[in-house]
Amino acid sequence: MSSVAVIDYGMGNLHSIAKALQHASPDVEVRIVADPRLILQADRVVFPGVGAIRDCMQALTDAGLPEVIRQVAESRPLLGICLGMQALLTDSEENDHTRCLNVVPGHVLHFTRPLLNQHGETLKIPHMGWNQVHQRQPHPLWRNIPQDSRFYFVHSYYVQPDDQSVIAAVTEYPDPFTCALSCGNIFAVQFHPEKSQEVGLQLLKNFLSWDGAS
Amino acid sequence: MSLAKRIIPCLDVDNGRVVKGVKFVAIRDAGDPVEVARRYDQEGADEITFLDITASSDDRETMVHVVEEVAGEVFIPLTVGGGIRTLDDIRRMLNAGADKVGINTAAVCNPEFVREAARRFGSQCIVVAIDAKQVSLPGEPGRWEIFTHGGRKPTGLDAVAWAKKMAAYGAGEILLTSMDRDGTRQGFDLSLTRAISEAVPIPVIASGGVGNLQHLADGIIAGKADAVLAASIFHFAEYTIRQAKVCMAARGIEVRL
Incomplete structure (x- = not known):
């Protein structure tokens, strides 16, 4: 039986993710873990997160996790979700510039105000709700997920990786931003697959059968 | 391609049971929140909101179990409102599987609570x-006041100013209910909805007064709402959520079909 660890560092709703993973693949052992040793024992690792980036980085550091996450990325499939995706970049504009893990070189930026659509209407921030995910490259995690499917988003910052070739999908709000990136063993998404009904469960299922790039 | 406007069915839950009657043909137990939530999920609801109307705080624990059960089966965002007064209340609901909590009276009593909650758990x-009632006279420019305790208790707070303050304090979203329209089936108070939506940078959910599907579309187009919430038109199976979305799409609104 394969196992997946959901990293518990005090940021976010881990139970939703754990329940969704279990629902997506009932025969996988899902563990919510904080202990670095247990994280490194799992076949796959999910790195979730909601809230503010500085608290997130502080919590990761306090728990001794930055190095663990780097080790995971080198050795087994890692799925970053929302703030867990943003934390993988080099730095973030949030909280007066916060240094992040620099596992994927690039920056995390705030949606610039005012955000106007083509009709001149102001778009709300956070970007909240169901938006279309336009796949930019084939990937095992997109299996059985139709192009431009809608996933659930809630965020005010977005990632901008230095290397354009890691962009796995984009979403428009109103300009295209990176909503999914793929880099070696890492797949990271800005949206919440655990809250995106069938397409979200399919993505989690795909992750749980993905063996990564190495 | 753009962000879809959301349709959110709302369920009133009293001591663990859905109240105000839900009539679905294919449902065995219309009082079971899990079964009702599952049905709305299948119909294409974009989120589900539970309003806990349990009178006794001793029975609040029941709501935690309801959320746990629903979150184990329904994988769309869940909001829980009613009786959220402390950071601990929020933590318990989030841990049970809720994605958002609705804060009403506690925000009016202590606005700092919203700031603390947003800092601790994130604005998202x-x-x-907000429960608002019109206080301007006919012919005057629209003015609305915040009421608490189910619309019985005036607060003296101007609704637009209050909404702006709550956004500045870290609210991620406003759930706006017109107390004048709630239960009337005459449609949203569109002037109120538009006034609030244009005043705040965060999404606004329109609520109160939906009697037909055109009302939902009106809330988005004329009221400038980002999402629409309704209870009775879905509960009594007059319309399905899918029909609502088809109607909205026909009026040019982007929806998740």
């Missing part, structure tokens, strides 16, 4: 619920 999960 803090919905400030």
